[in-house]
Amino acid sequence: MKKRLLIFMSLLMLVFLAGCAGTSNIEETKPEATSEETALNESSAEESEQNAEPLTLTFKVGEAEKSVTVPENPERVVVIGFDLLDVMDSLELKDKIIGVVDPTGPLFPYYLEGYENVESAGNLFAEDLESIAKLKPDLIIAGARTQKAYDGLNEIAPTVYYGIPGFGSDYKEGLHNNIRSIAQIFNKTDEGETLISNLDAKIEEVAEKVSALESAQALFLVVNGKSIGLFSDDPASRYGFVFKEFGFESLASLDEISQEAATHGDSVSFEFISAKNPDFLIVLDRSAATATEDIAASDTLDNELVRSTNAYKNDHIIYLDGSAWYIGTGGVRSTEIMIDNIMKGIE
Numbered sequence: 003m004k005k006r007l008l009i010f011m012s013l014l015m016l017v018f019l020a021g022c023a024g025t026s027n028i029e030e031t032k033p034e035a036t037s038e039e040t041a042l043n044e045s046s047a048e049e050s051e052q053n054a055e056p057l058t059l060t061f062k063v064g065e066a067e068k069s070v071t072v073p074e075n076p077e078r079v080v081v082i083g084f085d086l087l088d089v090m091d092s093l094e095l096k097d098k099i100i101g102v103v104d105p106t107g108p109l110f111p112y113y114l115e116g117y118e119n120v121e122s123a124g125n126l127f128a129e130d131l132e133s134i135a136k137l138k139p140d141l142i143i144a145g146a147r148t149q150k151a152y153d154g155l156n157e158i159a160p161t162v163y164y165g166i167p168g169f170g171s172d173y174k175e176g177l178h179n180n181i182r183s184i185a186q187i188f189n190k191t192d193e194g195e196t197l198i199s200n201l202d203a204k205i206e207e208v209a210e211k212v213s214a215l216e217s218a219q220a221l222f223l224v225v226n227g228k229s230i231g232l233f234s235d236d237p238a239s240r241y242g243f244v245f246k247e248f249g250f251e252s253l254a255s256l257d258e259i260s261q262e263a264a265t266h267g268d269s270v271s272f273e274f275i276s277a278k279n280p281d282f283l284i285v286l287d288r289s290a291a292t293a294t295e296d297i298a299a300s301d302t303l304d305n306e307l308v309r310s311t312n313a314y315k316n317d318h319i320i321y322l323d324g325s326a327w328y329i330g331t332g333g334v335r336s337t338e339i340m341i342d343n344i345m346k347g348i349e
Contacts, residue, residue, distance in 0.1 A: 032178055036279040057187065063152045063163045064216055070160045072187055076140035080123050082155075083145020084111050086164055088333020090143070093190050101137045110294040126329070134158055137230065143184065162187070166330040173243035174205065177332060198335055202342045205237055205247055211348055212249035220274060220282035220313075224267040225299035225314045230275075231267020240267075241327075244284060248344055253278040272307040282347070283313040284320045291324025320347030 058071045058196055080101035081087045082302030091114055101123040104110060110117070111127055121137055124130035129151045134142070135158045140160040144152065146169075155161040164183070178198050185194025197267070212218050222233040224243050235245035235252035245252045275283070287299035299321065313319050326339035 018074065024086070033283060043176075047079065055250055059162055059183065061163055061186075062165075064149055068156075068163065070156065072160050072162060073139050073140050073284075075189055076187070078138065078140045080134055080137060080142045080159070082123055082129055082142065082148050084114070084330040085166060085336065086143050086145050086180070086184070086333035087096050087114060087117075087185050088335050090328055092334035093181075093185055093188065093193055095188055095190070098188070100139060101134060109329055110324045111333075111336070112329075113326070113335050129155065131155070141187070168243050168333070170238040172240075172246075173330065173332075174202070177201065177337065180332065181334070188292075201334065201337055203224040206340065208341050208344050208348075209247065209249045215281075215348060218250045219253050219282045220266070220284055221246075221253055221278060221280045222250075222284045222286075223270075223275075223282050224286045224288050224302075225232055225302050227297050228302055230270055231272045232274075233267050239285075248336070250282065250284070253280050272305060277312050278305040280313050281316070282318045283308075284322065284347070286322045286327055286346075287324055288328060291328040317349070320344065 008159065015133070028154055040255050049345040056071045056074065058069055060067065060069045067168065077098055078100050079090070079095075079098045081099055082103055084103065087099070088111070090096070090099060096116065097118075099120060101121045104122050104125040105117040105120050106122075107125060116295065117136045121133065122130065123134050123137075129148055131154050134155070139159045142159050144155055144161050144163050146164070146166045148155060152161060152163055162183070164180050165171070165176065167173045167180065181189070181197055185191050185197075210288055222244055224231040224233065232254055233239045233244075234254050234256045235242050236256035241257065244250055248261040254270075254274075285299050285301070285303065287295070290298070300319075303319070308314055320343060322343050323339050326333075327343075328334040330336040330338075
């Protein structure tokens with residue numbers, strides 16, 4: 003009996019000791035695991051907070067400096083400006099766009115597809131603030147034509163304003179800045195740099211081909227019905243980049259035709275064109291671009307004075323794509339079309 007009791011007591015002691023040993027192991031390891039998990043959680047929280055820091059952009063609207071804090075990776079975006087829509091489209095952000103300029107109108111660029119069912123935010127010359135407000139956007143991306151309406155737009159949603167590349171500024175630099183800024187808003191910086199690199203390579207290619215020409219003296223004309231305007235290589239010129247970036251030599255200075263660069267070109271005569279005798283005539287048909295064509299630019303330029311030029315004799319009159327050059331200047335696809343126009347014209 004005593005022997006059995008002794009064995010029973012020994013077994014109880016073993017169970018008790020085993021239980022104590024197990025509890026001891028858990029208490030020793032648990033603090034380490036908790037400390038490690040806490041450190042990881044704190045690190046993740048810090049990274050999340052850093053990534054979630056709001057992006058504040060500063061820019062000028064006319065002479066006024068503005069600062070806007072944009073939401074992180076906005077999902078409902080109204081885009082006012084074909085050049086900016088072109089950048090958004092090229093960054094594959096179409097699914098975020100809920101409003102654009104007159105998507106079924108005659109001026110909507112043919113090279114931007116799939117926006118027929120997107121809500122209209124107004125037309126090219128007037129924003130529809132009421133319609134935009136009803137869309138409840140997270141962000142509005144606004145182009146140069148919205149300058150007067152900027153404050154009203156910014157009351158609806160944070161509004162970032164972008165100027166058109168060129169127009170008295172460096173075209174390539176302006177294009178780069180717009181692409182980088184929009185890419186940054188949507189966490190697409192790598193994709194933005196790829197677009198910039200591809201465009202720069204194409205601009206360099208056309209510049210090399212122009213520099214290889216025996217002579218690249220040119221006049222850049224805008225034809226509006228029977229009226230003719232000229233853009234020089236002056237820094238204030240709307241299309242001065244044709245000479246600076248693409249490498250043509252301007253045969254006309256701003257000083258000899260006007261005191262300041264006009265938005266639609268400075269008026270010149272057929273006699274002026276004949277006297278300059280350009281090797282290339284680069285022609286923008288404004289009437290066709292604005293869907294108000296009553297007479298084609300080619301018909302306006304079909305006269306003896308123009309036919310006397312080297313440009314006409316050598317078939318070097320380059321007619322430009324009005325949608326890309328006039329309506330959508332400053333986009334990714336529009337710039338590619340502009341480059342393609344020049345490349346085909348000098349072949």
